[in-house]
Amino acid sequence: xxxxxxxxxxxxxxxxxxxxxxxxxxxxxxxxxxxxxxxxxxxxxxxxxxxxxxxxxxxxxxxxxxxxxxxxxxxxxxxxxxxxxxxxxxxxxxxxxxxxxxxxxxxxxxxxxxxxxxxxxxxxxxxxxxxxxxxxxxxxxxxxxxxxxxxxxxxxxxxxxxxxxxxxxxxxxxxxxxxxxxxxxxxxxxxxxxxxxxxxxxxxxxxxxxxxxxxxxxxxxxxxxxxxxxxxxxxxxxxxxxxxxxxxxx
Numbered sequence: 001x002x003x004x005x006x007x008x009x010x011x012x013x014x015x016x017x018x019x020x021x022x023x024x025x026x027x028x029x030x031x032x033x034x035x036x037x038x039x040x041x042x043x044x045x046x047x048x049x050x051x052x053x054x055x056x057x058x059x060x061x062x063x064x065x066x067x068x069x070x071x072x073x074x075x076x077x078x079x080x081x082x083x084x085x086x087x088x089x090x091x092x093x094x095x096x097x098x099x100x101x102x103x104x105x106x107x108x109x110x111x112x113x114x115x116x117x118x119x120x121x122x123x124x125x126x127x128x129x130x131x132x133x134x135x136x137x138x139x140x141x142x143x144x145x146x147x148x149x150x151x152x153x154x155x156x157x158x159x160x161x162x163x164x165x166x167x168x169x170x171x172x173x174x175x176x177x178x179x180x181x182x183x184x185x186x187x188x189x190x191x192x193x194x195x196x197x198x199x200x201x202x203x204x205x206x207x208x209x210x211x212x213x214x215x216x217x218x219x220x221x222x223x224x225x226x227x228x229x230x231x232x233x234x235x236x237x238x239x240x241x242x243x244x245x246x247x248x249x250x
Contacts, residue, residue: 009038012125012211013066014193016043016134016163017074020050020100021197021246024206025059027225028196038213039067043163043193044074044119044134047112048100049242050197051233057108070121074134074164075141077112078119080104087142092239099237125213128158135164145190147171159211160190167201168194168209170218191218198242204249 119140194207
């Protein structure tokens with residue numbers, strides 16, 4: 001399916017919050033120009049809410065021959081793998097997670113156990129120092145990054161990739177720094193690719209992002225998929241809210 005080496009491969013695929021939506025992920029992966037992709041960043045919440053957590057993981061396994069810079073737990077991996085449900089904001093969220101836990105396969109558990117359990121990871125992209133965090137440094141699993149609430153704790157990084165909010169963002173913060181060449185400023189770029197499987201940006205299309213390493217350009221991609229096909233898979237044991245919201249991207 002994928003080419004492991006290609007001279008055009010200068011871009012990074014960024015995926016987050018797939019939430020057990022196989023149809024959305026499958027459409028995204030078919031839309032990607034794999035000849036240009038150097039590697040991937042996976043920002044957590046691969047599972048739960050949606051009906052196809054096991055199938056989603058099996059699909060992700062098929063693209064493991066691409067370099068994966070990070071594959072971190074989100075709050076749903078944490079809750080299900082540790083049987084900790086007290087931080088969910090609603091009873092329906094707890095019931096959904098427990099339902100997913102009851103259906104998760106041994107193969108999926110083995111995959112989840114290999115992910116980074118802290119919900120955050122540091123790595124390098126060339127000479128760029130990067131942080132991937134499902135939520136934020138305030139709380140890697142449960143608190144989102146928002147443009148109007150940025151502190152100095154991110155100043156050491158060139159890129160900060162995050163998810164959890166299910167809403168895409170791309171902005172820069174210029175911190176004070178002892179660097180005359182750059183007018184005593186240090187830039188940090190913040191990227192949230194949005195949600196593949198449960199967008200909350202009032203657009204039902206599956207959302208992801210691609211980073212171009214040549215010029216620091218971020219491309220936000222939105223892909224239509226067969227929402228009805230995924231909705232048909234939902235169990236009556238899961239609140240129909242999670243099924244219905246896919247139609248509006250809320």
